[in-house]
Amino acid sequence: MADAITFTNVSKIYGDATVLNNLTFGIPEGQITTILGFSGAGKSTLMKHILGLTHPTSGKITSLGTDMETLDELGLREFRRNFGMVFQYAALFDFLTAFENVAFPLREFTKLKESEIKAKVSELMQAVELVPESWQRLPSELSGGMRKRVGLARALALEPRIMLYDEPTSGLDPISTQVVSDLIVDTAKQNAQRKLTSLVISHDVRASLRISDNIMFLEKGKIVEYSTVQGFKNSNNPVIRRFLEL
């Protein structure tokens, strides 16, 4: 299976802190891969590299076959439209309603007519199971779980090829955690035909084991374990065993 993202000997050094330490791996296309790790392990830094928001000190990163270093500033901006990102606290635009948040990328980047935008947003809202009563509310009037769903719909609007989730379940109650986890899986399934790749950052072990195809465990910028869920569960590595028992 082809890899959607590859890292080759990637290191990131801030001052005298090595945040990513010579990482080499691939994220398989069309699957759900979760990066687990304790706070400060380098998970967010890794995701920023994938988006080209920061650049590696050394090494090479490719996404969808493109070497990120070959893109200039404007090319990089174009390229980012291949990604949809769901932020930890949704990061909805607080001056726009739920509906307008989802419509935002469509208005910015497509030439769709108003009626087409309406239809597309409604479709996305239904996919994330958001009832029409809440469409016209501002983010401040939505619950955390609802905000996440709006954020997911917004990220899906331009039909990205790679979905990135930053701590999708942190700060949610068990029921909402379940709902959001299911949505990640459903989203992947609904877009399986066009081989949507999902990359999740998390420290929620149980949710990760339930939704992922592959799990990578990162500690201090190094990969401790990277395998299928089954392989991860059976790992003999003491760090992983301890993490699994949490």
Place this chain on the structure above:
Amino acid sequence: MTFVRTYVEGIGASILGLLAGLGRFSQFMGTVFFWGAHPPMRIKLLMDQMYFIGNKSLFIVGLTSLFSGAVFALQMYLGIKAINMDSIVGPVVAISLAKELAPVFAGLVVAGRCGSAMAAQIGSMKVTEQLDALEVMGINPHQYLAVPRVIGATLSMPLLCGIFMLVGNFGSWLVGVHVLGIDEVMYFQKLSDFMRLGHVAEGLIKAGAFGFLIGMIGTYHGFEVRGGAEGVGKGTNLAVVWGMVTVLVSDYFISSFLAKIL
């Protein structure tokens, strides 16, 4: 000795801090210019900003200008009455309004009401990752947020300043002619004798310059916000303080420059 040394070191540190801040601010202005020159130009956002600035400031500008004109007319009258020149009150007030009072007061109002709001909006967007969300979508936050605010403030300030002049002169006329009893014909005669279009132009140009600076300072302090709600509050404060100080300080330099070319 150590006391003196700590003291001097303290002064040195704050000067260095100020210089570093100025450096970052210049860099920020460069970024805003770069993205301002890049398509797309978001006209709707610009209109929204102009509406926002007008909406926030119009009432206060109207109120302060009416009373500034009135009190200026009163003080001039009291000062000049003794030498029997009371009809000169009209042009003295009008010229003061045009050249100084209108642009500076409008600037202080806009710095207080809108510069702070810019810092607060952008700052809270920053701490809630909304700027990252724009970035990830491939939209430059400077282009989307700073450019329309800076241009909006630059265009709105002359309009507010013009309103300040009109209403201020109305206040002066009201008090001068109807309260203090200056002869109305003479009032307007002297006004047209001494008042020049150049005076008005000077005020409007200054107002535009102040608007530009207020917009830059307000948005800069929004983008500079770090760490949570507390950081947003700090940024908002800095935007007001530096906005007002900059209006007053730059006023001298812009005035002396305009005096040479106008």
